[in-house]
Amino acid sequence: MPTSPTYRPEPRFFDLGEDYGDAVLPADFPETRLRVRNDRAAATVGLDTLTDAEWIAHFGRFEPLPGQPGPVAMRYHGHQFRTYNPDLGDGRGFLAAQLRDDQGRLLDLGTKGSGQTPWSRGADGRLTLKGGVREVLAAAMLEAQGVPTSRALSLIETGEALERGDEPSPTRSAVLVRLSHSHVRFGTFQRTAYLERPDLTAALAEHARALYHPSVAVGDVPGLMAAIVAASARLTARWVAAGFVHGVLNTDNLNVTGESFDYGPWRFLPHYEPGFTAAYFDQFGLYAFARQPEAVFWALTQLGGALKPIADVGALTEALNGFGPRYITELRAAFLERLGVRSLGEAADQRLVDTTLALLRESGEALRWEPLFHDWFGGFSSSERALRGPRARLYQGETFDAFRFALFEHEPDRPERLEHPVFAGVEPEEMLIDEVETIWAAIDRADDWAPFHAKLERLAAVRDARQQV
Known part of the structure; x- marks a missing residue:
């Protein structure tokens, strides 16, 4: 490939050696039909200059990119629904490459559905096309809302008919490539602790510190833990403010950079419902919407346990106990950002969070989660727009008055954003399950990708509207 001047390969995980991963070969797919090419994300790492043929060669057949040693399946363990599993690892994916982005961050190209590895445990190592479509949509929605997330770089349909017990089969297949800040999981540390290899844990901790939390001093493992706690608190708060339910908060699905990735049975709230779950197999609501902070804190305690052999308990x-206060601080910031207003101080900001949740709680199914943040984005600057909109009848009564008072205390943050066409629409972009299923049905029944790509374009507009400087 003609190398872009901004392409900066830096395969640092591979430096850790064979104790942390296994060299693997990608599957040989019968077809490679390009379905998603995220040139905006590709441009941040110098890959937007690839031709479609080169794109398919690197992300469908996985010919190594320049300066990259080839794919490696990462080794890790993890608690799955709080049951420890030492037989995990990259079972249908691998780390394909690492490279610096235009901000100097080290990013991974990680795959999903790229074939069997030593950790496949008898599974086929494949990804359904529907699963790939769902992950692309989840990442796009979360990015639009300002949630730290991996981005779907590529989705290629691979021409195999897959059998799955939990959905109509045979079903179409795909391979996904995501661009993520790190795939070093909490479970990566759990594995080295399980093996009773403090030398491997220490090397992994220094790797994570140097590459992802360089402000932490060399050898300061509690400092590294505190940085991971802070990043995880920020992520969890932004999930909650977005009304997002990850679905599977196992310790192998949480990483050291506090970036959301690997979207399986995710959901967005239709309306405020603390017990809302995303996974049909989460029968006891362990990872329900309102229990996500608890789940992340529990996972962090497992990470702390894995670090005990190399750090002061x-x-x-102390680092772990910082999660609760940091989460509350981050939740306030996340709600203010979602409502497009500036901070007024701890007490006033908390009053806005409390009154927002109270209004959503009292309104029940009548007021969906996302429309409230759409209607009142910009605070006072949106009052006329909101009170003339389709939900005006819901914006009355004592609970609403308390919300409006708390909101209007805060000055609008960059109110010029309201001039974007996104806010001229009376309905926001949502990602409720019915729409996801409708988008998939068009692909499945008629190979009609127009609704899918139109949705991505609208989400890009929301991202630009909310995040424009």
């Missing part, structure tokens, strides 16, 4: 505990 008291200092690790």
Whole structure:
């Protein structure tokens, strides 16, 4: 490939050696039909200059990119619904490459559905096309809302008929490539602790510190833990503000950079419902919407346990105990950002969070989650727009008055954003399950990708409207 001047390969995980991963070969797919090419994301790492043929060669057949050693399946363990599983690892994906982006961050090209590995445990190592479509949509929606997330770089249909017990089969297949800040999981540390190899844990901790939390001093493992706690608190708060339910918050699905990735049975709230779950197999609501902070904190305690052999337990505990206060601080910031207003101080900001949730709670199914943030984005600047909109009848009564008072205390943050065409529409972009199924049905029944691509374009507009400087 003609190398872009901005392409900066830096395969650092591979430097850790064979104790952390296994060299693997990608599957040989019968077809490679390009379905998603995220040139905006590709441009940040110098891959937007690829031709479609080169794109398919690197992300469908996985010919190594320049300066990259070839794919490796990462080794890790993890708690799955709080049951420890030492037989995990990249079972249908691998780390294909690492490279610096235009901000200097080290990013991974990770795959899903790229074939069997030593950790496949008898599975076929494949991804359904529907699963790939769902992950692309989830990442696009979360990015639009300002949630730290991996981005779907590529989706290629691979021409195999897959059998699945939990959906109509045979079903179409695909391979996904995501661009993510890190695939070093909490479970990566759990594995080295399980093996009773403090040398491997220490090397992994220094790897994570140097590459992802360089402000932490060399050798300061509790400092690394505190940085991971802070990043995880920010992520969890932004999930909640977005009304997002990840669905499977196992310790192998949480990473050291606090970036959401690997979307399986995710959902967005239709309306406020603390017990709302995303996974049909989460029968006890372990990962329900309102329990996500609890789930992430529990996972962080497992990470702390894995670090005990190489750090002072008291200092690790102190770092871990910072999660609760940091989460509350991040939740306030996330709600203010979603409502497009500036901070007025801790007490006033908390009053806005509390009154927002109270209004959503009282309104029940009548007021969906996302429309409230659409209607009142910009605070006072949106009052006329909201009170003339389709939900005006819901914006009355004592609970609403308390919300409006708390909101109007805060000055609008960059109110010029309201001039974007996104806010001229009376309905927001949502990602409820019925729409997801409708988008998939068009692909499945008629190979009609127009609704899917139109949705991505509208989400890009929301991202630009909310995040424009």
